[in-house]
Amino acid sequence: MTAHRVSWRTAWETALYGDDGFFRTSAPVDHFRTSAHVGTFAEAVAELARQVGACTVVDLGSGRGELLVALRPLLGQDVELIGVEVADRPADLPDDIAWTTELPARVDGLLVANEWLDNLPCTVVERADDGTVREVLVDPATGDETLGDVHDSAWLRRWWPLSTPGERAEDGGPRDAAWADAVARVDGVAIAIDYGHLRGDRPPFGTVRSYAGGREVDVRLDGSRDVTADVAVDAVADAVGGRLVRQRDALAELGVDGGRPPIQLAHDDPAAYVRALSRAGEAAELTARGGLGDFWWVVTDTRMEGSAP
Template sequence: MTKRPLPWREAWDLALYADDGFFRTSRPAEHFRTSAHLGGFAAAVAELIARTRARTVVDLGAGGGELLTALLPLVGADVRLIGVEVADRPETLPSSISWLPSLPDRIEGLLIANEWLDNIPCDVVEMAQDGRVRHVLVDPDTGAETFGGECDSEWLRTWWPLSEPGERAEIGATRDAAWADAVARVDGTAVAIDYGHRRADRPPFGTLRSYAAGREVDVVPDGSRDVTAHVAVDAVAHAAGATLHRQRDVLAGLGVDAGRPPLDLARTDPSAYLRRLAAAGEAGELLASGGLGDFWWLVTGPLGRGTLSP
């Protein structure tokens, strides 16, 4: 029997990735919407593929293969599309898309990971009333928390120092190591896309959250719901040698345009007008301040050197 309560990192890992874990038993799209589910996103990634002349595209944490499926008609037949995902290959995935359980040793081309880092489990810590930083333990069935042992973390001192009792942090060292490892395999461009914070704007109480069936729910690592936390993007970027950009800037540079179609089109070609209106709505969602537009792109490779942001 599993010892309870567990350190958050262990409980989180089991909740998402054990045999009966959340991502092994359900697809992300059944529970929440990501950029990869919106039309204009694949077109922007196709533009990125064209600009980088990538011949292989690896989608890490590919979910239900939505991005790769949308890319298929947009890229040439000479571009290899590979999904890396702990969940099984979706039954309806086009046969030309490859599906792997783990990253290949070498990737020549483009590596993209949308909303992957936020699902990498972290240790969670809190400053107790006596001023000591303690590990937070959690009961996987109820989400009830207790304090564990004292935490001595160089990562915390460097990236997310706590100063007041009650303040909490998610220790992002696991994410730094995971993305640095992924990037080290790439000859080409690597992009991680996620919600996050930098040292100047860390949330004082952390950002541990759960989502299920389209809404935010109590944070409980019981396998029935997502467990996620925003990414300390400056720490990951430092570990992987990446540059940081806002999604709204990158996507605008890659041609995503939320402008409404001309009203005249509604008279001359109503169905084209409606199609373009819907596309403009999705583009607006991808670029929105306070929403997906605020997401961070961590870019490594030629496109990271100042050519992505306007």
């Protein structure tokens, strides 16, 4: 049988978003836990929406609507909530949450994209023995790879230059462009939240990984699992005039506090104590070093002069 090799980006796109793609057939929440699944995260997003004076909150890549469902009771009915998602509208989503496949032309308020950019497929490249940077081709059925044509990219030269044969990178140009397109629609604040790296510490062999069933698994491009790569967050921030801040610091600015409640509360109001303890546990999870706290927020306030992409 002859190998059928295509560009990594094409194979990745089909694996996640083709007719039987992972995100069309699987709920992210069934395979991995994100900040959107932690209630205290919604409280911080609601606080930000209030600070922005948002008429609308748009959740781009909204999974099964977990963040929006948690936001609904925290924000007045005058705040419109919109999920933008390639997967179908969840059957049990409350009627007062809108659901669409396309970003609205204008967003008056707050745009949030939690763990969206890492799932935007990239061209995977490798530096060849002859010193050229070449596109990696892959047979989606077997994972067999070969090097294809030279991939000449201004983005790679600037943001992720490869110096040694065998080194790999993911070309983040399309991600920067996708986020810039989203931010350009916003009158207010846009936040992309993801795991990522900076120019000084790019991993030498790229970062493509797979997750399924709650753990990291072998990468496969057959739609059975998530396929993700860390985000070059400094490039994204540069594309949109954004501020880069670690999640633990962003949440602290929004009042998320991992401190334990005073023990006296356990005597005075046991139920309140248990609730406060649970919130402290969630805050600790969202701000943990080596975990969600290390995530980057790319924050763009489009109402600030000079911040427009």
